[in-house]
Amino acid sequence: xxxxxxKYMGLTLSSPVIIGSSGLxxxxxxxxxxxxxxxxxVVLKSLFEEQIMHEIAHTSSHDxxxxxxxxxxxxxxxxxRNHRLEEYLTLIRDAKHAVQIPIIxxxxxxxxxxxTTFARKIEDAxxxxxxxxxxxxxxxxxxxxxxxxxxxFTILDEVKKQVRIPVALKISYYFSGLAKMALKLSWAGAKxxxxxxxFYSPDxxxxxxxxxxxxxxxxxxxxxxxxxxxxxxxxxxxCDVCASTGIHDSEGMIKQLLAGAKAVQIASTLYKNGFGRxxxxxxxxxxxxxxxxxxxxxxxxxxxxxxxVENPGAYERVQFMKHFxxxx
Numbered sequence: 329x330x331x332x333x334x335k336y337m338g339l340t341l342s343s344p345v346i347i348g349s350s351g352l353x354x355x356x357x358x359x360x361x362x363x364x365x366x367x368x369x370v371v372l373k374s375l376f377e378e379q380i381m382h383e384i385a386h387t388s389s390h391d392x393x394x395x396x397x398x399x400x401x402x403x404x405x406x407x408x409r410n411h412r413l414e415e416y417l418t419l420i421r422d423a424k425h426a427v428q429i430p431i432i433x434x435x436x437x438x439x440x441x442x443x444t445t446f447a448r449k450i451e452d453a454x455x456x457x458x459x460x461x462x463x464x465x466x467x468x469x470x471x472x473x474x475x476x477x478x479x480x481f482t483i484l485d486e487v488k489k490q491v492r493i494p495v496a497l498k499i500s501y502y503f504s505g506l507a508k509m510a511l512k513l514s515w516a517g518a519k520x521x522x523x524x525x526x527f528y529s530p531d532x533x534x535x536x537x538x539x540x541x542x543x544x545x546x547x548x549x550x551x552x553x554x555x556x557x558x559x560x561x562x563x564x565x566x567c568d569v570c571a572s573t574g575i576h577d578s579e580g581m582i583k584q585l586l587a588g589a590k591a592v593q594i595a596s597t598l599y600k601n602g603f604g605r606x607x608x609x610x611x612x613x614x615x616x617x618x619x620x621x622x623x624x625x626x627x628x629x630x631x632x633x634x635x636x637v638e639n640p641g642a643y644e645r646v647q648f649m650k651h652f653x654x655x656x
Contacts, residue, residue: 330617337494341368348593363427496520545596550574562588578612
Protein backbone atom coordinates (compact mmCIF):
# COMPACT_ATOMS: atom_id res chain seq x y z
CA UNK A 329 0.00 0.00 0.00
CA UNK A 330 1.22 3.50 -0.81
CA UNK A 331 2.79 5.40 2.09
CA UNK A 332 1.57 9.02 2.01
CA UNK A 333 3.75 10.19 4.90
CA UNK A 334 5.82 13.32 4.26
CA LYS A 335 8.38 15.52 6.03
CA TYR A 336 7.78 19.24 6.50
CA MET A 337 10.11 21.51 8.50
CA GLY A 338 11.58 18.42 10.13
CA LEU A 339 8.14 17.27 11.28
CA THR A 340 6.79 13.89 10.25
CA LEU A 341 3.30 14.18 8.78
CA SER A 342 1.13 11.13 8.21
CA SER A 343 -0.36 12.92 5.20
CA PRO A 344 0.58 15.99 3.11
CA VAL A 345 -2.81 17.51 4.02
CA ILE A 346 -2.40 20.34 6.52
CA ILE A 347 -5.51 22.11 7.75
CA GLY A 348 -4.75 25.79 7.22
CA SER A 349 -5.37 28.54 9.75
CA SER A 350 -9.05 29.46 9.78
CA GLY A 351 -12.09 29.56 12.02
CA LEU A 352 -12.25 25.78 11.64
CA UNK A 353 -9.03 25.31 13.59
CA UNK A 354 -10.07 27.23 16.71
CA UNK A 355 -12.17 24.28 17.91
CA UNK A 356 -10.71 21.31 19.78
CA UNK A 357 -13.58 19.13 18.53
CA UNK A 358 -12.69 20.01 14.93
CA UNK A 359 -9.00 19.36 15.53
CA UNK A 360 -9.86 15.89 16.85
CA UNK A 361 -11.94 15.18 13.76
CA UNK A 362 -9.25 16.47 11.40
CA UNK A 363 -6.74 14.12 13.00
CA UNK A 364 -9.21 11.23 12.91
CA UNK A 365 -9.80 11.77 9.22
CA UNK A 366 -6.10 11.66 8.42
CA UNK A 367 -4.89 15.27 8.34
CA UNK A 368 -1.13 15.47 8.61
CA UNK A 369 -1.06 18.61 10.76
CA VAL A 370 -3.21 21.53 11.87
CA VAL A 371 -2.39 25.25 11.81
CA LEU A 372 -4.38 26.93 14.55
CA LYS A 373 -6.46 30.01 13.84
CA SER A 374 -4.14 33.02 13.81
CA LEU A 375 -3.62 35.32 16.72
CA PHE A 376 -3.39 38.92 15.59
CA GLU A 377 -0.45 41.04 16.63
CA GLU A 378 -2.81 43.81 17.72
CA GLN A 379 -4.48 41.38 20.12
CA ILE A 380 -1.18 40.35 21.65
CA MET A 381 -0.07 43.95 22.06
CA HIS A 382 -3.39 44.77 23.70
CA GLU A 383 -2.86 42.00 26.23
CA ILE A 384 0.73 43.10 26.87
CA ALA A 385 -0.51 46.64 27.48
CA HIS A 386 -3.23 45.37 29.81
CA THR A 387 -0.96 43.19 31.92
CA SER A 388 1.98 45.62 32.09
CA SER A 389 -0.12 48.79 32.51
CA HIS A 390 1.75 50.43 29.64
CA ASP A 391 -0.21 52.27 26.99
CA UNK A 392 0.95 50.66 23.75
CA UNK A 393 -2.35 51.01 21.94
CA UNK A 394 -1.66 54.46 20.51
CA UNK A 395 -0.11 52.96 17.38
CA UNK A 396 -2.87 50.42 16.76
CA UNK A 397 -5.26 50.97 13.89
CA UNK A 398 -8.79 52.07 14.91
CA UNK A 399 -10.20 49.09 13.02
CA UNK A 400 -7.98 46.78 15.04
CA UNK A 401 -9.21 48.30 18.31
CA UNK A 402 -12.78 47.44 17.33
CA UNK A 403 -11.66 43.90 16.55
CA UNK A 404 -9.82 43.62 19.87
CA UNK A 405 -12.72 44.78 22.00
CA UNK A 406 -14.97 42.08 20.57
CA UNK A 407 -12.49 39.29 20.00
CA UNK A 408 -10.35 39.38 23.12
CA ARG A 409 -13.39 38.88 25.38
CA ASN A 410 -13.83 35.39 23.95
CA HIS A 411 -10.35 34.34 22.93
CA ARG A 412 -7.62 35.85 25.05
CA LEU A 413 -3.99 34.83 24.87
CA GLU A 414 -4.22 32.30 27.69
CA GLU A 415 -7.09 30.61 25.86
CA TYR A 416 -4.84 30.27 22.82
CA LEU A 417 -2.13 28.64 24.89
CA THR A 418 -4.75 26.37 26.46
CA LEU A 419 -5.92 25.34 22.99
CA ILE A 420 -2.36 24.37 22.10
CA ARG A 421 -1.99 22.32 25.28
CA ASP A 422 -5.37 20.64 24.86
CA ALA A 423 -4.76 19.87 21.20
CA LYS A 424 -1.38 18.31 21.99
CA HIS A 425 -3.06 16.05 24.55
CA ALA A 426 -5.96 15.20 22.26
CA VAL A 427 -4.17 14.30 19.01
CA GLN A 428 -0.87 12.87 17.85
CA ILE A 429 -0.40 15.04 14.76
CA PRO A 430 1.74 18.21 14.77
CA ILE A 431 0.07 21.38 16.03
CA ILE A 432 1.34 24.56 14.36
CA UNK A 433 0.57 27.89 16.01
CA UNK A 434 -0.01 30.98 13.87
CA UNK A 435 0.48 34.70 14.36
CA UNK A 436 -0.68 37.37 11.94
CA UNK A 437 1.93 40.09 12.33
CA UNK A 438 2.92 43.44 10.86
CA UNK A 439 5.83 44.49 13.10
CA UNK A 440 8.62 43.13 15.30
CA UNK A 441 7.41 44.76 18.51
CA UNK A 442 7.15 43.24 22.00
CA UNK A 443 4.72 40.58 20.83
CA THR A 444 7.66 38.46 19.58
CA THR A 445 8.36 37.40 23.18
CA PHE A 446 4.98 35.64 23.15
CA ALA A 447 6.47 33.13 20.72
CA ARG A 448 8.31 31.54 23.65
CA LYS A 449 5.02 30.94 25.47
CA ILE A 450 3.69 29.25 22.34
CA GLU A 451 6.68 26.93 22.33
CA ASP A 452 6.36 26.25 26.06
CA ALA A 453 2.67 25.38 25.56
CA UNK A 454 3.77 22.55 23.26
CA UNK A 455 3.36 23.86 19.71
CA UNK A 456 5.42 21.85 17.25
CA UNK A 457 6.06 24.83 14.98
CA UNK A 458 5.09 28.46 14.48
CA UNK A 459 3.74 30.00 11.29
CA UNK A 460 4.14 33.76 10.87
CA UNK A 461 1.57 35.20 8.51
CA UNK A 462 3.30 38.40 7.42
CA UNK A 463 2.01 40.87 4.89
CA UNK A 464 2.85 44.50 4.33
CA UNK A 465 0.69 45.98 1.58
CA UNK A 466 3.14 47.86 -0.67
CA UNK A 467 0.63 50.68 -1.12
CA UNK A 468 2.58 53.58 0.38
CA UNK A 469 4.40 55.35 -2.48
CA UNK A 470 6.89 56.83 0.00
CA UNK A 471 8.10 53.35 1.04
CA UNK A 472 10.43 51.44 -1.24
CA UNK A 473 10.72 47.69 -1.66
CA UNK A 474 13.81 47.48 0.56
CA UNK A 475 12.03 49.21 3.44
CA UNK A 476 8.99 46.93 3.18
CA UNK A 477 10.99 43.73 2.81
CA UNK A 478 13.37 44.48 5.69
CA UNK A 479 10.47 43.98 8.11
CA UNK A 480 10.15 40.29 7.20
CA PHE A 481 13.75 39.61 8.20
CA THR A 482 13.45 41.64 11.40
CA ILE A 483 10.36 39.70 12.50
CA LEU A 484 11.94 36.35 11.63
CA ASP A 485 15.13 37.24 13.46
CA GLU A 486 13.34 38.42 16.61
CA VAL A 487 11.12 35.34 16.76
CA LYS A 488 14.02 32.95 16.17
CA LYS A 489 15.75 34.48 19.19
CA GLN A 490 12.81 33.32 21.30
CA VAL A 491 12.14 29.78 20.06
CA ARG A 492 13.81 26.56 19.00
CA ILE A 493 10.80 25.09 17.19
CA PRO A 494 10.75 25.51 13.38
CA VAL A 495 9.36 28.78 12.06
CA ALA A 496 7.53 29.09 8.74
CA LEU A 497 6.64 32.29 6.92
CA LYS A 498 3.38 32.51 5.05
CA ILE A 499 3.94 35.21 2.47
CA SER A 500 2.30 36.87 -0.51
CA TYR A 501 3.50 37.33 -4.08
CA TYR A 502 3.65 41.13 -3.70
CA PHE A 503 7.42 41.44 -4.01
CA SER A 504 9.53 43.16 -6.64
CA GLY A 505 11.83 40.13 -6.57
CA LEU A 506 9.86 37.21 -5.13
CA ALA A 507 12.41 34.49 -5.93
CA LYS A 508 15.31 36.35 -4.33
CA MET A 509 13.17 37.33 -1.34
CA ALA A 510 12.18 33.71 -0.69
CA LEU A 511 15.80 32.59 -1.07
CA LYS A 512 17.00 35.21 1.42
CA LEU A 513 14.30 34.19 3.91
CA SER A 514 15.52 30.59 3.67
CA TRP A 515 19.07 31.84 4.24
CA ALA A 516 17.82 33.76 7.28
CA GLY A 517 16.60 30.59 8.94
CA ALA A 518 12.99 30.08 7.89
CA LYS A 519 12.31 26.34 7.93
CA UNK A 520 9.25 26.66 5.73
CA UNK A 521 7.80 29.08 3.18
CA UNK A 522 4.04 28.89 2.59
CA UNK A 523 2.92 30.08 -0.85
CA UNK A 524 0.67 32.03 -0.58
CA UNK A 525 -1.45 33.72 2.08
CA UNK A 526 -4.99 34.67 1.13
CA PHE A 527 -6.23 38.20 1.69
CA TYR A 528 -9.40 40.05 2.36
CA SER A 529 -10.72 40.96 -1.10
CA PRO A 530 -12.55 44.29 -1.30
CA ASP A 531 -15.52 45.00 -3.50
CA UNK A 532 -17.93 47.94 -3.80
CA UNK A 533 -21.67 47.67 -3.23
CA UNK A 534 -22.97 50.17 -5.78
CA UNK A 535 -26.30 50.60 -3.95
CA UNK A 536 -25.00 51.23 -0.44
CA UNK A 537 -21.70 52.64 -1.76
CA UNK A 538 -19.75 50.76 0.87
CA UNK A 539 -16.66 48.60 0.64
CA UNK A 540 -17.59 44.97 1.27
CA UNK A 541 -15.78 41.63 1.27
CA UNK A 542 -15.88 39.33 -1.74
CA UNK A 543 -14.39 35.97 -2.77
CA UNK A 544 -14.09 34.84 0.83
CA UNK A 545 -13.29 31.28 -0.24
CA UNK A 546 -10.75 30.26 -2.84
CA UNK A 547 -11.68 28.39 -6.02
CA UNK A 548 -9.80 25.54 -7.73
CA UNK A 549 -8.87 27.91 -10.55
CA UNK A 550 -6.68 29.92 -8.17
CA UNK A 551 -4.16 27.11 -7.90
CA UNK A 552 -2.15 28.29 -10.91
CA UNK A 553 -0.35 31.15 -9.17
CA UNK A 554 0.94 29.10 -6.24
CA UNK A 555 1.66 26.11 -8.52
CA UNK A 556 3.91 28.22 -10.75
CA UNK A 557 5.93 29.56 -7.83
CA UNK A 558 6.10 26.29 -5.92
CA UNK A 559 7.61 24.72 -9.02
CA UNK A 560 10.08 27.56 -9.55
CA UNK A 561 11.20 27.86 -5.93
CA UNK A 562 10.94 24.42 -4.31
CA UNK A 563 14.34 23.14 -5.44
CA UNK A 564 16.10 26.50 -5.13
CA UNK A 565 15.47 27.29 -1.45
CA UNK A 566 17.20 26.10 1.71
CA CYS A 567 13.89 25.26 3.37
CA ASP A 568 10.68 23.38 2.67
CA VAL A 569 7.84 24.80 0.61
CA CYS A 570 4.17 24.35 1.48
CA ALA A 571 1.45 25.19 -1.04
CA SER A 572 -1.70 27.11 -0.16
CA THR A 573 -4.74 28.57 -1.98
CA GLY A 574 -6.80 26.85 -4.65
CA ILE A 575 -6.19 23.27 -3.46
CA HIS A 576 -9.62 21.68 -3.28
CA ASP A 577 -9.10 17.99 -4.08
CA SER A 578 -6.52 15.24 -4.45
CA GLU A 579 -5.70 16.31 -8.00
CA GLY A 580 -4.75 19.79 -6.83
CA MET A 581 -2.66 18.32 -4.01
CA ILE A 582 -0.84 15.92 -6.35
CA LYS A 583 0.01 18.78 -8.72
CA GLN A 584 1.54 20.79 -5.91
CA LEU A 585 3.54 17.81 -4.63
CA LEU A 586 4.85 17.13 -8.12
CA ALA A 587 5.85 20.80 -8.31
CA GLY A 588 7.88 20.36 -5.14
CA ALA A 589 5.65 21.20 -2.19
CA LYS A 590 6.28 19.00 0.84
CA ALA A 591 2.69 19.56 2.01
CA VAL A 592 -0.42 21.57 1.18
CA GLN A 593 -2.77 23.68 3.26
CA ILE A 594 -6.52 23.53 2.79
CA ALA A 595 -9.45 25.42 4.29
CA SER A 596 -11.93 26.67 1.68
CA THR A 597 -12.64 23.17 0.38
CA LEU A 598 -13.60 22.06 3.91
CA TYR A 599 -16.08 24.92 4.21
CA LYS A 600 -17.52 24.07 0.80
CA ASN A 601 -17.41 20.27 0.84
CA GLY A 602 -17.21 19.22 4.48
CA PHE A 603 -14.51 17.52 6.53
CA GLY A 604 -14.88 14.31 4.53
CA ARG A 605 -12.80 16.00 1.84
CA UNK A 606 -9.71 15.11 3.92
CA UNK A 607 -10.48 11.37 3.57
CA UNK A 608 -11.15 11.84 -0.14
CA UNK A 609 -7.88 13.65 -0.75
CA UNK A 610 -5.83 11.02 1.05
CA UNK A 611 -7.63 8.20 -0.74
CA UNK A 612 -7.15 9.92 -4.08
CA UNK A 613 -3.44 10.38 -3.41
CA UNK A 614 -3.00 6.72 -2.49
CA UNK A 615 -4.88 5.55 -5.59
CA UNK A 616 -2.78 7.81 -7.84
CA UNK A 617 0.48 6.62 -6.26
CA UNK A 618 -0.48 2.97 -6.71
CA UNK A 619 -1.51 3.61 -10.31
CA UNK A 620 1.89 5.14 -11.11
CA UNK A 621 3.95 2.76 -9.01
CA UNK A 622 5.09 5.17 -6.30
CA UNK A 623 5.60 3.54 -2.91
CA UNK A 624 6.24 6.74 -0.93
CA UNK A 625 5.79 10.46 -1.46
CA UNK A 626 9.50 11.18 -1.72
CA UNK A 627 9.50 9.09 -4.90
CA UNK A 628 7.65 11.84 -6.75
CA UNK A 629 7.70 15.09 -4.72
CA UNK A 630 9.45 17.65 -6.92
CA UNK A 631 9.40 15.41 -9.98
CA UNK A 632 7.90 18.32 -11.96
CA UNK A 633 9.83 21.16 -10.31
CA UNK A 634 11.63 23.84 -12.30
CA UNK A 635 14.98 22.05 -12.38
CA UNK A 636 13.52 18.65 -13.23
CA VAL A 637 10.77 19.32 -15.72
CA GLU A 638 11.61 18.81 -19.41
CA ASN A 639 10.74 22.39 -20.35
CA PRO A 640 11.28 24.74 -17.36
CA GLY A 641 10.43 27.73 -19.54
CA ALA A 642 6.79 26.69 -19.33
CA TYR A 643 6.73 27.93 -15.72
CA GLU A 644 8.36 31.26 -16.56
CA ARG A 645 6.24 32.05 -19.59
CA VAL A 646 3.82 34.95 -19.05
CA GLN A 647 2.44 35.36 -22.56
CA PHE A 648 0.18 32.87 -24.30
CA MET A 649 1.50 30.78 -27.16
CA LYS A 650 -0.52 28.22 -29.07
CA HIS A 651 1.65 25.37 -27.87
CA PHE A 652 1.39 26.23 -24.17
CA UNK A 653 -2.23 27.29 -24.25
CA UNK A 654 -3.32 24.08 -25.95
CA UNK A 655 -4.66 26.04 -28.92
CA UNK A 656 -4.46 24.51 -32.38
